[in-house]
Structure formats: C-alpha cells, structure tokens
Amino acid sequence: MATLQAFMDKRVLLVMQDGRVILGNLVGWDQRSNIVLSDCVERRFSLESGAIDSPLGVYLVKGDQM
Numbered sequence: 001m002a003t004l005q006a007f008m009d010k011r012v013l014l015v016m017q018d019g020r021v022i023l024g025n026l027v028g029w030d031q032r033s034n035i036v037l038s039d040c041v042e043r044r045f046s047l048e049s050g051a052i053d054s055p056l057g058v059y060l061v062k063g064d065q066m
Contacts, residue, residue, distance in 0.1 A: 004029050012037070016065050021045075024059055033063025 007026045014022045014035065021044075024037030040056040 014061060014066055016061070018065075022056070022059060022061065023053075024056075033066070035061040035063070035066070037061065 004026065010026060011023060012026045014024075014037075016022065020042055022037065022040055022042055024040035026035065027038050028036040037059045038057075040059040041053040042056055044052045044054065046052060
C-alpha cells in the first residue's frame with residue numbers, strides 16, 4: 001500500500017465488488033487496505049440519464065470490498 005502515497009489528497013475512483021463506483025478524495029489508509037475518502041459521491045450509470053452522482057460525504061471502505 002506504499003504506492004498510495006502518490007494519491008493522497010487527490011480524487012480517486014474505487015470500483016466495489018458489488019459494482020458500485022465511489023469517487024472521493026483519498027485522505028488515509030491502513031495496513032489492511034482500508035481506505036478513507038472525503039467529499040465522496042456514488043456514481044450510478046443509466047442509459048436514460050447518463051451518470052447520476054449521489055453525495056456520501058466521508059466514506060470508509062473496507063479493503064476486502066474493493
């Protein structure tokens with residue numbers, strides 16, 4: 001996880017195991033690959049209306065969910 005240092009305080013996109021797409025600013029992580037994002041949105045895609053963003057705020061993602 002040392003390579004994540006280059007992404008600190010930058011906008012990142014995570015694709016979850018269940019297919020959800022989460023965008024947010026990387027603010028931290030730990031040795032178990034858990035990720036903390038701020039200013040998050042969940043992006044959902046639709047054929048009719050394109051991409052729809054739902055605000056989430058601060059979000060903690062468990063490492064085994066990505």
